[in-house]
Amino acid sequence: MFPITWTCLWILSPVLSAPALTPLVRELPRCAGARAGIPESGQDSEGGMRASGPRAEFEALVKAYEKAKGLRLEKYREFLPRFRALAERHSGSPTALAARIWILKGTWLFRKEGSMKEKAKVLVDEIFRLHPGAEGLAELADLSYLFSARDRISVMERLMEDGNSDELRAAGMLGLAQALRRKKDTESVKRREKLLKDLKSEFGKLPWKEATYGDIAEAMLRPHPREALGIGRLAPEIEGTDLEGRPMKLSDFRGKVVLLDFWGDW
Numbered sequence: 001m002f003p004i005t006w007t008c009l010w011i012l013s014p015v016l017s018a019p020a021l022t023p024l025v026r027e028l029p030r031c032a033g034a035r036a037g038i039p040e041s042g043q044d045s046e047g048g049m050r051a052s053g054p055r056a057e058f059e060a061l062v063k064a065y066e067k068a069k070g071l072r073l074e075k076y077r078e079f080l081p082r083f084r085a086l087a088e089r090h091s092g093s094p095t096a097l098a099a100r101i102w103i104l105k106g107t108w109l110f111r112k113e114g115s116m117k118e119k120a121k122v123l124v125d126e127i128f129r130l131h132p133g134a135e136g137l138a139e140l141a142d143l144s145y146l147f148s149a150r151d152r153i154s155v156m157e158r159l160m161e162d163g164n165s166d167e168l169r170a171a172g173m174l175g176l177a178q179a180l181r182r183k184k185d186t187e188s189v190k191r192r193e194k195l196l197k198d199l200k201s202e203f204g205k206l207p208w209k210e211a212t213y214g215d216i217a218e219a220m221l222r223p224h225p226r227e228a229l230g231i232g233r234l235a236p237e238i239e240g241t242d243l244e245g246r247p248m249k250l251s252d253f254r255g256k257v258v259l260l261d262f263w264g265d266w
Contacts, residue, residue, distance in 0.1 A: 054086075054095035061086060062102065073109045080106070097136045100127050107146055120146040128158055138168055141175035152179045170203035170213045177220060196221050 065079045080103060087099040104127065107119040124140065124147070131137060141159060144152045156179060159172025173195050180192040196217045204214025224236050238250040 054090045054093060055098075058086060058095050058098055061099075076106045076109050092130070094134070094136055097127070097131045097134050100130070101136065101139055101143075104140075104143065104146065116146060117148045117151065121148070121151050124151070124155055133164055133168070135165060135167060138171040141171040144175055144179055149179070166203055166206060170199060170206050170208075173199045173203070174208070174213060174216065177217075193221070 061079070061082060065075060068075050068078070070078075083099045083103050087096040087103075090096045090099075100123065104120060104123045107116050107123065110116045110119055120143075127137070127140070137159060140155055144155070147155060153176060156172045156176035159168045159175065161169075164172075177192050177195040177199070180188045180195070183189070183192075200214045200217040200221070204212060204217065206213045208216050227233075228236060235250060240248060242248045
């Protein structure tokens with residue numbers, strides 16, 4: 001069976017070139033869970049020693065939410081005061097930021113009510129005000145789907161501000177380039193191209209997942225041509241490693257039945 005990791009590659013393939021895809025493959029087994037907003041812990045929460053402190057408190061609250069029964073929006077409303085209280089108890093800490101980003105992510109549940117973008121705007125302004133320059137702010141670059149087109153650009157530009165760390169500025173540059181992708185006016189196209197070139201030259205060696213910002217910038221600057229991705233055409237070659245770390249190529253599966261499982265973590 002085709003490893004589930006390739007699902008993400010097929011979603012990305014229209015904008016990524018084959019050479020740049022190679023270093024990204026190793027990250028894909030974690031593409032559903034790597035951005036859950038939960039700080040990693042060295043403790044074994046099942047059978048090993050229990051961790052203590054703010055981070056463990058946050059993780060325990062996340063697990064309690066996940067185990068709670070009921071509709072997601074109902075659970076979110078129930079747990080919202082608890083995450084807010086946690087953020088207040090540990091004001092200014094990475095744990096407080098993680099709690100507020102968890103709250104921000106939950107605004108997705110209000111999309112059908114039409115209030116998601118408004119709620120997200122209020123929360124992200126609060127996050128920038130209470131956690132200026134914090135490294136965890138880089139995660140905001142991956143939450144652009146919560147914001148209006150104007151606010152999305154504003155969030156990325158705030159990450160790019162002078163005085164922020166290289167990691168924040170790089171995340172903002174990539175996020176802004178992605179936000180400009182659908183704009184076809186000459187000014188936006190030129191700005192996006194310059195952002196990607198600057199990202200590659202200034203922060204190209206910085207890690208981006210299991211690759212680098214240089215890899216993703218190069219991929220976005222040199223996408224597969226649309227005519228090469230048409231229905232019925234031979235798929236471009238993709239190389240990488242499977243879930244066991246063994247080398248593999250898309251062409252290895254030529255002539256075989258391939259199951260693609262499209263999924264998301266929202």
